[in-house]
Amino acid sequence: MQQTIDTREIINVYYGTTSGNSSRLAFQFADEATQHKFIPKVFNLKEFNPDVFIQTRLNIFFVSTYGVGGPTSDAIDFNNWLQSKDRKQNELQGVHFTVFALGNTKHEHFCGMGLKTDARLEELGATRIFQLGKGNSCDETTDNDYSVWVESGLFTALEALSPLVTVPANQVQSSIYKIKEFDNTDVLVGETLSFQAQKYKDSHSLKIIEIKELRKAPSPGNSTLYLSLESQNIPYKAAQNIGIYPENSEEYIQEICTIFNLDPKYIFQIETKGNHPFPTPISVHNYLKKYCDFLGPITKKQLYTLSQLVDDQQAKEELKFVSSHKGREEYDTNYLQTRQCFFNLVKKYNIRNISLQQLIELCPLISPRYFTIASSPLKNPNKIEIIASELLINKERLGLCSQFLRNVKVGQEIKCFLQDSAFLMPQNPQAPILLLGIGAGLAPMRAFIQEKDEFIEQNRLDQSPFKGPMTLFFGCKTMSDYLFKEELEEYEKNGTLNQLKVAFSREGQQIRITNFLDVEFLNQLLESGGVIYVCGSTQMGRDVQIAIENMFKQVRKVMPYLAYRKVNELEEQKIFVKELWG
Numbered sequence: 044m045q046q047t048i049d050t051r052e053i054i055n056v057y058y059g060t061t062s063g064n065s066s067r068l069a070f071q072f073a074d075e076a077t078q079h080k081f082i083p084k085v086f087n088l089k090e091f092n093p094d095v096f097i098q099t100r101l102n103i104f105f106v107s108t109y110g111v112g113g114p115t116s117d118a119i120d121f122n123n124w125l126q127s128k129d130r131k132q133n134e135l136q137g138v139h140f141t142v143f144a145l146g147n148t149k150h151e152h153f154c155g156m157g158l159k160t161d162a163r164l165e166e167l168g169a170t171r172i173f174q175l176g177k178g179n180s181c182d183e184t185t186d187n188d189y190s191v192w193v194e195s196g197l198f199t200a201l202e203a204l205s206p207l208v209t210v211p212a213n214q215v216q217s218s219i220y221k222i223k224e225f226d227n228t229d230v231l232v233g234e235t236l237s238f239q240a241q242k243y244k245d246s247h248s249l250k251i252i253e254i255k256e257l258r259k260a261p262s263p264g265n266s267t268l269y270l271s272l273e274s275q276n277i278p279y280k281a282a283q284n285i286g287i288y289p290e291n292s293e294e295y296i297q298e299i300c301t302i303f304n305l306d307p308k309y310i311f312q313i314e315t316k317g318n319h320p321f322p323t324p325i326s327v328h329n330y331l332k333k334y335c336d337f338l339g340p341i342t343k344k345q346l347y348t349l350s351q352l353v354d355d356q357q358a359k360e361e362l363k364f365v366s367s368h369k370g371r372e373e374y375d376t377n378y379l380q381t382r383q384c385f386f387n388l389v390k391k392y393n394i395r396n397i398s399l400q401q402l403i404e405l406c407p408l409i410s411p412r413y414f415t416i417a418s419s420p421l422k423n424p425n426k427i428e429i430i431a432s433e434l435l436i437n438k439e440r441l442g443l444c445s446q447f448l449r450n451v452k453v454g455q456e457i458k459c460f461l462q463d464s465a466f467l468m469p470q471n472p473q474a475p476i477l478l479l480g481i482g483a484g485l486a487p488m489r490a491f492i493q494e495k496d497e498f499i500e501q502n503r504l505d506q507s508p509f510k511g512p513m514t515l516f517f518g519c520k521t522m523s524d525y526l527f528k529e530e531l532e533e534y535e536k537n538g539t540l541n542q543l544k545v546a547f548s549r550e551g552q553q554i555r556i557t558n559f560l561d562v563e564f565l566n567q568l569l570e571s572g573g574v575i576y577v578c579g580s581t582q583m584g585r586d587v588q589i590a591i592e593n594m595f596k597q598v599r600k601v602m603p604y605l606a607y608r609k610v611n612e613l614e615e616q617k618i619f620v621k622e623l624w625g
């Protein structure tokens with residue numbers, strides 16, 4: 044008898060992102076849609092194809108807002124297409140859509156891009172399936188806002204539009220990818236890669252020319268590496284961002300191969316009707332090394348699959364529960380906050396029956412890790428320098444990138460790409476500059492100092508973007524964490540830095556750099572057209588924000604409720620520039 048299967052329609056899931064929030068939610072939605080028996084297909088908006096869009100009934104958009112209510116760079120072409128005057132009235136009739144808009148209430152045009160997308164789709168005749176959702180990153184509630192939105196009836200609305208149908212099993216692509224052994228006689232046809240895989244393929248391979256430890260007494264999790272990469276004439280800017288693709292270590296690769304009984308030398312190709320997730324033919328070893336993220340935060344799709352495979356009944360129930368919407372709090376507290384990953388759980392539950400094909404469908408691609416370049420191309424035209432602090436997860440294992448960087452060797456090439464950071468040169472070259480950095484947050488500050496120093500060395504200070512006085516306040520725990528001590532002191536001695544102050548938070552008087560931010564000092568700096576650059580932890584960013592608010596309240600007598608807005612205005616005018624993490 045022919046086997047049948049209950050299924051719903053295809054849903055196209057589009058996302059436009061810069062820092063990954065939209066893509067994370069798009070993939071999370073896809074996992075949840077699969078559990079509701081839909082067939083989701085996720086696309087970055089760079090891959091947006093109007094013909095595919097118009098022919099697909101169900102569409103969901105996850106779009107973030109940047110600039111003045113504008114799109115992310117990967118969504119610019121889509122936005123131009125959608126907003127173009129060439130669009131005809133009712134051109135999108137028959138298309139059904141819903142939008143989840145991402146933004147931050149600290150910005151004036153909160154969720155502007157999502158709002159514009161939602162309104163324009165309706166204007167062109169598309170039918171809204173469900174009301175627009177908004178995710179606010181101000182207090183990091185985006186994920187919760189998403190959950191609340193979904194729970195307010197998104198799947199009920201989708202299911203009402205697309206009832207279950209029973210079809211012969213062979214008509215449904217139960218899996219997006221099919222694995223096929225690579226046969227040398229195969230004629231290779233150029234594959235279309237997914238957006239992320241194409242980005243990886245297009246990235247540079249830069250050779251490591253030097254690696255050294257910057258701390259005097261490093262220990263696991265308390266180590267800061269300096270890496271110098273051959274820039275191969277690739278033009279770069281001081282304090283630009285560099286995205287580095289980490290790779291899994293040989294020990295982990297071997298362990299995964301043993302657990303799932305995979306032959307690392309097996310070479311395979313992928314058959315798919317969609318885009319290829321990574322370039323093939325490829326060996327299992329290279330797939331596991333370069334692409335398979337089995338150490339990242341556990342996804343709901345992975346938890347659901349593990350619940351199907353685990354033998355223990357209690358574990359089965361728990362995994363199923365946390366993969367569902369009802370279990371979202373437990374998922375957050377017990378799995379995300381404790382940094383559980385696929386690799387750990389597979390070992391914990393002794394799960395061995397996962398095929399290569401399932402692994403490819405379950406594990407996302409390894410994503411790039413971003414660093415801010417710590418050198419100036421003017422001083423170092425042939426090399427790009429990076430400072431990388433090690434990350435220890437749960438006090439027991441190094442993060443994927445930390446492991447990768449700890450094991451790389453001089454001469455090895457690493458995959459990376461460059462992109463602009465928030466640290467742009469000041470608009471007014473005469474502006475006094477205040478640089479505030481803690482730990483590896485010294486990177487962009489060092490790049491700017493080097494840039495100024497080189498202009499001075501070349502006797503061209505009049506052409507420099509940093510003609511005004513430059514001050515650096517650097518924060519670290521102890522004297523042994525004082526990065527580039529001699530170099531920074533030399534910059535102060537030769538006058539590149541007009542002032543250098545270092546705050547040791549665990550030594551002597553235990554001070555933080557915010558202790559240096561006297562309200563009168565800040566007022567004077569800003570009155571003389573100064574610019575403040577901050578790089579470090581989110582907590583430090585908040586502390587600096589509070590120090591500036593205090594200046595507005597105490598010196599300029601601004602009403603307390605307006606002080607916060609005043610600091611936001613400084614941010615919008617690029618007078619207060621920050622790049623924060625963690």
Ligand SMILES: Cc1cc2nc3c(=O)[nH]c(=O)nc-3n(C[C@H](O)[C@H](O)[C@H](O)COP(=O)(O)O)c2cc1C
Nearest residue numbers: 060061062063064065107108112146147150153154
């Ligand atoms: C430079 C910059 C500009 C931003 N501009 C806006 C804005 O105009 N309106 C808004 O609502 N959010 C704005 N945001 C907030 C982002 O949209 C929000 O953090 C979002 O969650 C990022 O999503 P992503 O990780 O997918 O890129 C901005 C964020 C940055 C870093």
